[in-house]
Amino acid sequence: MSRIVSTASPRASENVHWTQLYLGLAFTTLGTLVLELALTRIFSVVFYYHFAFLAISIALFGLGAGGVFSYVVAGRPGNLYAKLGELAAANSLCVVLALWFVLSRPPAAGNLTFAAIYVASAMPFFLAGAVVSSAISEAIDRVDRAYFFDLAGAASGCLLLIPFLNLFGGPNTVLAAGVLYGISAAIWFNQAGAHRRRVAAVSISLLLAALMVVNGLHPLLDIRIAKGRALPHEVFVAWNSFSRVGVTWEPSGYWSIVIDADASTGISTLDWHRGVTPRERWQLLHQGPGLPYAIRPGAKALVIGAGGGVDVSRALASGSDDITAVEINPIIAQTVMRERFVRENHGLYLLPQVRLYIEDGRSFVRRSREKYQVLQATLVDTWASTAAGAFALSENNLYTTDAFDDYFSHLTDDGVLAFTRWGFEPPRESLRLVSLAMVALKQLGEQEPARHVIVAREDAAKLQGWGAQDTVLISRKPFSATDLANARGIINDGRLEPVYLPGDSPSSAFARLLTSENPETFWRAYPYDVSPVNDDRPFFFYTVQPRDVWDFVEHANKQSEDYKINRAVPLLFALVAVSVGATGLILVLPRLLLRSRLPKSKGIAVFLLYFLCLGAGYILIQVALIQKFVLLLGHPTYALTVIVFSMLVASGAGSYFSRRAVAGDDRKLTVVLISTAVLVSALAFGSAHLTTAAATWPLPAKLAITSIVIAPAAFLMGMPFPSGLRRLEQRHAASVRWAWSLNSASSVLGSAAAIFLAIYIGLRATLLAGGALYLCAMLVIVLTPAPSRSRLAE
Numbered sequence: 001m002s003r004i005v006s007t008a009s010p011r012a013s014e015n016v017h018w019t020q021l022y023l024g025l026a027f028t029t030l031g032t033l034v035l036e037l038a039l040t041r042i043f044s045v046v047f048y049y050h051f052a053f054l055a056i057s058i059a060l061f062g063l064g065a066g067g068v069f070s071y072v073v074a075g076r077p078g079n080l081y082a083k084l085g086e087l088a089a090a091n092s093l094c095v096v097l098a099l100w101f102v103l104s105r106p107p108a109a110g111n112l113t114f115a116a117i118y119v120a121s122a123m124p125f126f127l128a129g130a131v132v133s134s135a136i137s138e139a140i141d142r143v144d145r146a147y148f149f150d151l152a153g154a155a156s157g158c159l160l161l162i163p164f165l166n167l168f169g170g171p172n173t174v175l176a177a178g179v180l181y182g183i184s185a186a187i188w189f190n191q192a193g194a195h196r197r198r199v200a201a202v203s204i205s206l207l208l209a210a211l212m213v214v215n216g217l218h219p220l221l222d223i224r225i226a227k228g229r230a231l232p233h234e235v236f237v238a239w240n241s242f243s244r245v246g247v248t249w250e251p252s253g254y255w256s257i258v259i260d261a262d263a264s265t266g267i268s269t270l271d272w273h274r275g276v277t278p279r280e281r282w283q284l285l286h287q288g289p290g291l292p293y294a295i296r297p298g299a300k301a302l303v304i305g306a307g308g309g310v311d312v313s314r315a316l317a318s319g320s321d322d323i324t325a326v327e328i329n330p331i332i333a334q335t336v337m338r339e340r341f342v343r344e345n346h347g348l349y350l351l352p353q354v355r356l357y358i359e360d361g362r363s364f365v366r367r368s369r370e371k372y373q374v375l376q377a378t379l380v381d382t383w384a385s386t387a388a389g390a391f392a393l394s395e396n397n398l399y400t401t402d403a404f405d406d407y408f409s410h411l412t413d414d415g416v417l418a419f420t421r422w423g424f425e426p427p428r429e430s431l432r433l434v435s436l437a438m439v440a441l442k443q444l445g446e447q448e449p450a451r452h453v454i455v456a457r458e459d460a461a462k463l464q465g466w467g468a469q470d471t472v473l474i475s476r477k478p479f480s481a482t483d484l485a486n487a488r489g490i491i492n493d494g495r496l497e498p499v500y501l502p503g504d505s506p507s508s509a510f511a512r513l514l515t516s517e518n519p520e521t522f523w524r525a526y527p528y529d530v531s532p533v534n535d536d537r538p539f540f541f542y543t544v545q546p547r548d549v550w551d552f553v554e555h556a557n558k559q560s561e562d563y564k565i566n567r568a569v570p571l572l573f574a575l576v577a578v579s580v581g582a583t584g585l586i587l588v589l590p591r592l593l594l595r596s597r598l599p600k601s602k603g604i605a606v607f608l609l610y611f612l613c614l615g616a617g618y619i620l621i622q623v624a625l626i627q628k629f630v631l632l633l634g635h636p637t638y639a640l641t642v643i644v645f646s647m648l649v650a651s652g653a654g655s656y657f658s659r660r661a662v663a664g665d666d667r668k669l670t671v672v673l674i675s676t677a678v679l680v681s682a683l684a685f686g687s688a689h690l691t692t693a694a695a696t697w698p699l700p701a702k703l704a705i706t707s708i709v710i711a712p713a714a715f716l717m718g719m720p721f722p723s724g725l726r727r728l729e730q731r732h733a734a735s736v737r738w739a740w741s742l743n744s745a746s747s748v749l750g751s752a753a754a755i756f757l758a759i760y761i762g763l764r765a766t767l768l769a770g771g772a773l774y775l776c777a778m779l780v781i782v783l784t785p786a787p788s789r790s791r792l793a794e
Contacts, residue, residue, distance in 0.1 A: 017191055018142065024081075024187040025135045025146060026153030028088065031180030032059070032128045033157030034164060035095065037640075038173040039121060041165060042102060045244050045260045046226050054571070055121065057579065060619075060748040062122035064586050066129020067741030070137065073130055074737070080138060081192035084131050088185035089201050091127040092208060095178035098124055099171060099221055106225070128181070131188075133740045140729045140736055143722040144659045151652035151718065158645045162241040162637060168212065169239035171221045178208045226261035234258075236340055238331045241637045245331040247341065255344055257308050257332055263381055265307030265332070271346040272316055284310075284317040286494030288458035288471035289378045292418035293318035294490040295473070295483050299373035302410070304361030304398065305380035307332060309348045315374070321353045324372070326364045328635065333358045362397045362406065363634030366695040371412045378420040379469070381541075397631050399433070399540035401532050404440035411476045423470035423499075425463050427509050428543040430455065430470035432530040434510055437474040438519060439532045444476075450502055450514035451478035454487050457497040470499065478502070535631060535688070536762040544569055546760065569759075576756055579749040583612065586745040604732050610724050610780040611739040615746030616753065617773030618717060621680055622647055623754035624766040625687075629706055632691040634699070646707040647714040654718025662723045666781055669727075672719050673778035679713035680771035684764045720777060 036059040043055045073083055101120040105113055132150065139146035164173040182205030189198035215221055223244070224231055234246040246258045247267075255267040270276050276284075284290055289311055293299060298319035303311045306325035315323045327333040333356055337349045349356045357364055361377065380398060397403060399419075407417055417437070421429040438449045446452060454473040462468050475483070479502055491498050500510035509526070516522045523531040528543040544552045549570050622643065630639040662668045690709065694702055721743065728739055750770075757766040 016138075018139075018145075020187055020191045021135060021139055022145065022149040024084070024088075024184050024191065025132065025139075026149045026156070027180055027184035027187060028128055028131050028135075029150050029153035030157045030160070031177045031184065032063070032125065032132075033154045034161055034180065035059075035124055035174060035177035037157075037161050038165065038170060038177065041170045041239070041241075041244070042099075042174065042223075045170065045223055046102065054118075056751055057748050058118060058122045059125045060744055060751060061579075061582050062125025063129035063132070064582070064741045064743075064745035064748065065122070066126040066131075067133035067737055067744055068586055069126065070130045070133040070737045070741075071734075073134055074137070079192045079194075080134065081188045082194050082197070084134060085185045085188035085192060085194065085197060085201065087127050087131050088181050088188055089197075089204060091124050091131075092178040092181040092185065092201075092204050094127060095124050095174060095181065096208070096211075096221075099174045103171065103221060103223060103225075124177070124181075129741070129744060131184070133737045136725070136740060137733075137736045140725060140733070143725050143729075144655050144657070147655040147718070147722045147725075148652040151648045151655065155645050155648035155652065158641055158648065162641060165239055165241045168216065169237075170244060171219075171223070172212045172215055175208055175212045175215065175221070179205045179212070182208060223261070231261060236336070238335060240329070240331055243329055243331065245329065245336065247336060255308070255341065257336060259329070259332075266310055267308035267337070267341060267345050268310050268313040268348055269344055269346070270313055270348075272313075272348065272351060273346060276317065281317045284314045286490055287314075288456055288469050288494075288496060289376065289418065289420050290314045290317075290494075291454070291456055291471050291487060291490055291496075292374045292376060292416050292473055293320070294486050295479075296373045296414070296416055299416075300371075300412075301374040301376065302326070302365075302368075302372040304364075304375070304377040306349075306356070309337065309345060311376055311378050312348060312354060315376075316351075316353065323354050324357065324370075325349065325354055326357045326359055326361045328358070328360050330358050360397075360630075360634045362403055362631065363695075365403075365406050365410055368410060371410055371415065373412050373415050374418060375407050375411060375415065376418040378418075379422075396540050397535060397538050399436065400534050400538050401436050401439040402535040404436045405443060408440055408444060408476060413477055415476045417474040418471065419474075420469055420471045422467035423457050423460075423463065424467055426527060427470065427499075428528045428530060429541065430472050431509055431513065431528075432532070432540060432543065433472045433474075434513060435519070435523070435530050435532040437472075438514070441474075446478075448478065450511070452476075452502075453510070453514060454479065454484075454501050455499040455510050456487075456491050457499045458494075460497045535691075536764050537758065538627075539759045542569055542759060549573060572752060572756055572759075576749070576752045579752045583742070583745045583749050586741050604728075604735060607724075607728060607731075607780060607784040608735070608739060608742055610777050610784075611721070611743040612746040613773045613777040613780065614721055614724070615743035616750035617770045617777070619747045619750035620754045620757075620766055620770030620773065621713075621717070623751060624758065624763045624770065625683065625710065627758060628683075628687045628763050628767070629691075632687075632694060633702055633706065638699075638703070642703055642706050643710065646710045647717070650711040650714035651718030654715040655722050656718075658719040658722045659726075662719060664723075664726065666727075666785065669720065669723050670778050670781055672716050672723075673774045673781070676713060676716040676720070676774045677771040677778075679716065680767055680774070683709065683713060684767035684771070688764075717774075720774070724777075 036056065039055040039059070073087070074080070076083060098120045102117055105117065136143060136146050136150065164176055168176060182201050185201035186198045186205070189201055232248050234248050236247040238245050243259050244261065246261070248256050248258060250256045254269065256264045257267060258264045270280060285293055293314055299315070300322045301315040301320050302324045303315065304326050306312055306327045312323055312325050333349065337345055342350070348354065361380070377398060411417070419433050421433060423430050434453055437453060441449045441452055452475045456471050458469040458471070460468050484501060487501065488498065500508055504511050506512050506515050513519060513522050529545050530543060533540050552570065626639050626643045629643055630636050633639050633642060662672065690705070694705055725736055725739060729736055754766055757769055
């Protein structure tokens with residue numbers, strides 16, 4: 001069967017300027033990736049962090065639906081490239097309208113509003129999907145090169161995203177995607193010889209660039225409503241690739257740093273050059289997070305998530321003269337605390353007693369060679385979604401059994417870990433901290449964990465509301481009688497609630513767990529999931545048992561911090577169900593649009609499952625690798641950039657060489673698919689050892705080794721898709737767009753399934769599941785052998 005050409009003339013493809021087609025395709029995918037990841041930042045601020053993950057699914061579904069719509073585009077009369085130019089030009093304007101719609105919704109948004117936001121946000125991807133699917137179908141004879149430029153454009157978008165967000169901010173980065181779509185429209189019109197419309201497309205791009213400038217100076221399209229309420233007056237706002245940071249003056253009389261219009265940290269305004277009053281010192285040390293310094297006054301301290309410096313001030317108040325502050329966000333650590341608001345905090349991070357590091361806390365600990373008497377982390381959360389967090393929901397490598405092993409190895413013999421988490425009745429996060437400590441202490445040979453733990457509660461009146469604050473102290477060696485006496489004194493003077501101290505009767509959940517002869521039995525019977533998590537399953541915050549998800553939706557306190565975190569779990573269940581439905585819909589729709597049955601040759605319908613396996617498998621592997629390598633690279637943004645960029649570049653190279661490597665031979669394609677599964681399995685079992693071995697390496701070396709170890713598998717992963725499209729084109733050319741759509745739709749399913757699997761069976765198993773899907777694709781090849789040439793001619 002000959003290839004179906006969509007242009008006006010049957011021989012129009014002979015007049016194609018291939019360079020322009022490749023560039024038009026690359027600029028389309030470049031704009032699409034920038035838009036997709038920029039929307040994760042917008043959604044994280046305007047809604048909640050788990051809606052950032054929803055933005056990824058919206059993008060993938062829109063691309064798949066657009067691929068189906070490309071059948072309609074191909075059926076309309078006229079030059080194909082002029083039609084692609086019209087779609088791209090419309091898309092550049094659609095981006096602006098979608099951004100306006102998302103940012104202008106009223107605070108009280110119901111389900112209908114969210115549905116409208118879903119549709120509005122999906123429209124740019126719908127149009128982009130139609131363009132990409134049409135272009136790849138038109139270039140089917142050179143699909144290896146077309147797919148290479150598809151992936152190269154997306155890889156370039158991955159590289160540009162971080163500087164765009166740092167320089168322009170979230171809304172303007174979305175507008176930048178509109179500029180890129182306008183450029184692609186100009187290229188398509190030039191390909192079609194429509195010079196006036198090319199000028200119009202260039203004008204659209206210039207107008208949008210001008211809008212970006214105006215919007216930067218005088219915000220027109222900006223976030224004014226977030227988390228269902230109007231934003232307070234902000235005296236400072238800045239964006240980077242993983243947060244929007246604002247500074248506000250709180251009515252209670254202090255400066256507050258607000259991250260993604262939600263999580264906040266107060267700025268310490270004490271003047272340590274002048275000295276603090278006894279009252280100020282007393283207040284710092286008689287709150288829950290001040291408890292470790294009552295037991296270890298003047299301690300050499302490490303503060304993870306230093307933020308506005310309140311915990312640093314607690315250490316100073318206790319007499320510490322050697323304090324290491326680690327803060328992951330450079331806007332907070334450098335721009336706010338050392339530059340813009342240095343007068344307000346009296347140069348706290350410039351004091352000689354304080355050493356500041358802008359780095360992920362866990363990564364700093366792993367490379368540090370020092371030991372500390374106090375290692376503290378107060379309410380360090382991951383609500384502010386990174387682009388990687390959009391895939392990863394709220395994984396946190398700070399709170400795992402492996403992390404506690406690292407922490408204990410950096411404590412002195414009298415050292416203390418101090419974590420403050422939200423407290424509820426029955427306890428959840430704070431009790432899970434104790435579970436982690438029990439596992440880590442056992443590995444150190446400590447057999448009586450009940451002697452190593454103190455738990456004190458602040459703001460107990462909030463137990464049934466947002467949540468109290470539980471401070472959990474865990475000592476390297478058993479607490480002494482003097483330690484316990486000092487702790488009781490501070491707890492009583494500060495009017496804290498003594499939730500657990502060694503020697504207490506087993507009345508609380510903490511005491512029952514710590515004295516349990518079989519902790520596994522306790523964890524299974526407990527109403528919440530407080531079992532220990534490790535680096536392979538680092539989802540510390542999700543405490544709802546799978547059996548209780550529906551009950552949680554029905555009866556949870558919707559005003560609590562616990563609901564805010566765990567509501568992502570039922571959303572994930574719903575998203576998996578919707579993804580299954582969307583994939584099924586795209587499997588059915590093209591039959592209606594083609595207005596004909598599939599060709600008589602057997603195996604076409606079965607062979608389409610090949611593309612479903614590839615789409616779901618690729619995204620499963622990519623998401624799991626992003627999460628796996630956060631720990632090694634020390635920053636979610638680094639993990640996103642390196643993994644996605646490396647995979648796109650290597651896969652693009654694989655696509656480019658697929659024609660000569662596979663050469664239409666099913667046996668060679670089978671070898672590629674099996675080899676992919678083998679290499680992915682090697683990554684699944686070897687990445688943890690690499691993370692340990694390279695923990696102290698400099699960052700450039702970590703970036704290089706990550707790219708090197710991922711490249712072989714990603715190179716092979718780039719071959720099956722273009723090889724499959726060529727195989728399908730020989731049998732039924734009209735189904736090429738269908739295959740592209742199904743591949744995109746299955747990526748929606750794969751992205752949701754990746755998080756689902758990671759939460760419940762771990763990242764290693766998720767990687768192995770992705771590799772297994774490549775074996776399933778191999779099985780499809782075996783079940784659908786290529787028909788004879790005479791059969792094809794029919």
